[in-house]
Amino acid sequence: MEVTISIDDLHPEKGWGCDGDESVKYLQKLYDEFGCKFTLFTPSYYHKEYPLSKHKDWVKYWLDKEWVELAAHGHYHMCEDSNKHGECEFFEIDTEHKAEERIQQCLSEWDSVGYKPIGWRNPGWLIHPESKKVVDKYFDYVALHNDHNHNMEWESRMFFGHDSIHDTDISLHDGRIMFQSHIAGDWNDNVWNEENYLQFRNSIIYLLDNYDIRFKTLGDITNVKNVIYLINVGELGYTEHTIPLIRNYSEKVDADIIEFGDKEFIESKYPSPNFLLFDIWKHFENSKYEKMMYIDVDIRILDHSPNIFEHVKNFGMVEDWKAPLWRKEELQKWFDKYWPGLECNHYFNGGLQISNKESIKTLNKLVPDDIIDYWRSHPDGKLRSQNQGLINQFVAMSGIDYQALDDKWNKCCRNKPSSDDYFIHYVANKSQIQTDYDCFKDNVYNPNIEMRLDTLR
Numbered sequence: 075m076e077v078t079i080s081i082d083d084l085h086p087e088k089g090w091g092c093d094g095d096e097s098v099k100y101l102q103k104l105y106d107e108f109g110c111k112f113t114l115f116t117p118s119y120y121h122k123e124y125p126l127s128k129h130k131d132w133v134k135y136w137l138d139k140e141w142v143e144l145a146a147h148g149h150y151h152m153c154e155d156s157n158k159h160g161e162c163e164f165f166e167i168d169t170e171h172k173a174e175e176r177i178q179q180c181l182s183e184w185d186s187v188g189y190k191p192i193g194w195r196n197p198g199w200l201i202h203p204e205s206k207k208v209v210d211k212y213f214d215y216v217a218l219h220n221d222h223n224h225n226m227e228w229e230s231r232m233f234f235g236h237d238s239i240h241d242t243d244i245s246l247h248d249g250r251i252m253f254q255s256h257i258a259g260d261w262n263d264n265v266w267n268e269e270n271y272l273q274f275r276n277s278i279i280y281l282l283d284n285y286d287i288r289f290k291t292l293g294d295i296t297n298v299k300n301v302i303y304l305i306n307v308g309e310l311g312y313t314e315h316t317i318p319l320i321r322n323y324s325e326k327v328d329a330d331i332i333e334f335g336d337k338e339f340i341e342s343k344y345p346s347p348n349f350l351l352f353d354i355w356k357h358f359e360n361s362k363y364e365k366m367m368y369i370d371v372d373i374r375i376l377d378h379s380p381n382i383f384e385h386v387k388n389f390g391m392v393e394d395w396k397a398p399l400w401r402k403e404e405l406q407k408w409f410d411k412y413w414p415g416l417e418c419n420h421y422f423n424g425g426l427q428i429s430n431k432e433s434i435k436t437l438n439k440l441v442p443d444d445i446i447d448y449w450r451s452h453p454d455g456k457l458r459s460q461n462q463g464l465i466n467q468f469v470a471m472s473g474i475d476y477q478a479l480d481d482k483w484n485k486c487c488r489n490k491p492s493s494d495d496y497f498i499h500y501v502a503n504k505s506q507i508q509t510d511y512d513c514f515k516d517n518v519y520n521p522n523i524e525m526r527l528d529t530l531r
C-alpha cells in the first residue's frame with residue numbers, strides 16, 4: 075500500500091522548515107527510521123517576504139534530500155484583502171489575465187533556483203474557476219480537497235485525501251493513504267510539534283506492522299514510467315491468487331496496472347481474449363509510459379522477484395519450454411510455408427513480454443488491421459497457438475534487438491520450478507493454483523510438492 079505525506083507552507087523562515095527547526099528534525103527522524111517520504115508544498119514568495127530566488131541555499135537543502143519533493147503552493151499565499159479571502163490567494167484572483175501574471179511570477183521564482191515543480195496545491199485550498207483554468211496548464215498534478223474543489227475537473231492528475239498526521243482514524247483514497255499536514259502555524263492543529271510527531275510515529279509503526287507499506291511522494295506516483303498490462307476476461311477463479319501478487323509487484327517496481335477485461339473483449343469480437351495483446355501493443359504505443367510488461371494472469375509472481383524493467387533493455391521474452399522439443403521446429407515449418415527465408419531462432423512463450431516504445435512501434439507496423447482474418451489465412455497447424463505464433467512471427471520479422479530472458483522469468487510449472495525462480499506460469503491446468511498440488515501455495519515454497527504433470531491432474 076502506498077502512503078504519501080504532504081506538508082504545506084514550508085518557506086525559508088526560521089520555524090517554517092529550516093535546517094535546525096524542531097519540525098525538520100522530526101521529518102529527518104521519520105526518514106531515517108522508516109524511510110518516510112514527503113511532498114513539501116512551498117509558496118514561492120511567502121507573504122511577500124521570502125522569495126525563493128533570495129534563498130537558494132534553502133531550496134538546495136531540500137532538493138538534496140532524495141526523500142523530499144518540492145511542489146508549488148501559490149506565490150504570496152496571502153491575499154490583498156485577507157478579511158474577505160483569508161489566505162486563498164488564487165480564490166481572490168478572479169480573472170485569467172491576473173492569474174497568468176501571478177503564476178508567471180511564481181514560476182520565475184522557481185526557475186531562478188533551477189527547479190520546476192510538477193505539483194500544485196491551492197493556498198487555503200480554494201481556487202477561483204478562472205484561476206483554475208490557468209493553473210491547470212502548468213502542472214502535472216494537483217492536490218485537492220473533496221469539498222473545496224467544488225467538483226471542478228482538472229486536466230492535471232487530481233489527488234484527493236487529506237487525513238491529518240494526528241488522526242487515528244484514516245481512510246483510503248484510490249487505495250492509498252494520503253496524510254496531510256502543515257509545517258507550522260497557530261491556526262492549524264496538524265503541525266509538526268512533538269505531540270503530533272509521536273502520534274504519527276505510532277501510526278506509521280502500526281501501518282508497517284499490518285500492511286506492506288511503500289512511502290511515495292505525489293510526484294513519484296505521477297511520474298510512473300512503467301506499466302503492466304493484464305488480460306483478465308471472464309471469471310477466472312485463480313486470479314484471486316495471482317492478481318494480488320501482480321499488484322504487490324507493481325508497487326515494488328513502480329508500475330501502473332492496466333487491465334483489458336470483458337468490455338474490451340466483447341467490443342473486439344475476437345474469438346479468444348489473447349488476441350487483445352495486439353490492442354495492448356497499440357495502447358502502449360500511444361501511452362505516456364516508457365516500458366511495458368504484459369503478463370498472463372495465470373502467472374504467480376514470487377515475492378523475491380527483482381525489477382524486470384531493469385533487466386530488459388529493449389524487448390524481452392522467455393523461450394517456451396517445449397521449444398527445443400518440437401515447437402521451434404514446427405514454427406520454422408510454418409515460417410517456411412508462408413514467409414520463405416524468415417528464420418526462427420527462438421520460439422517464445424506469449425505469457426510474458428517486456429518492451430520499450432521503440433520496439434513496440436516497430437512491431438505494430440507489422441500487425442495487420444484485421445488480425446483475425448490474417449490469423450485465419452495462415453493456419454499454423456500443429457502449433458495451434460493463437461497469438462503465440464503471430465507474436466513470434468512479428469518478432470522474427472521486425473529485426474528488433476530482443477533478449478531471450480532466463481526462464482526464471484516465466485517458468486512453466488511443469489518444468490521443475492524452484493524457489494529460485496521469479497514468475498511461475500501455471501499453464502498446464504488452471505485449477506491447480508492454490509491447491510494442495512501447488513508447491514507455491516500461499517506464496518510459500520514447499521519443496522515436498524513436486525509439480526509434475528501427473529501430480530497436477
Ligand SMILES: [Zn+2]
Nearest residue numbers: 082083197198
Ligand atoms: Zn497553505
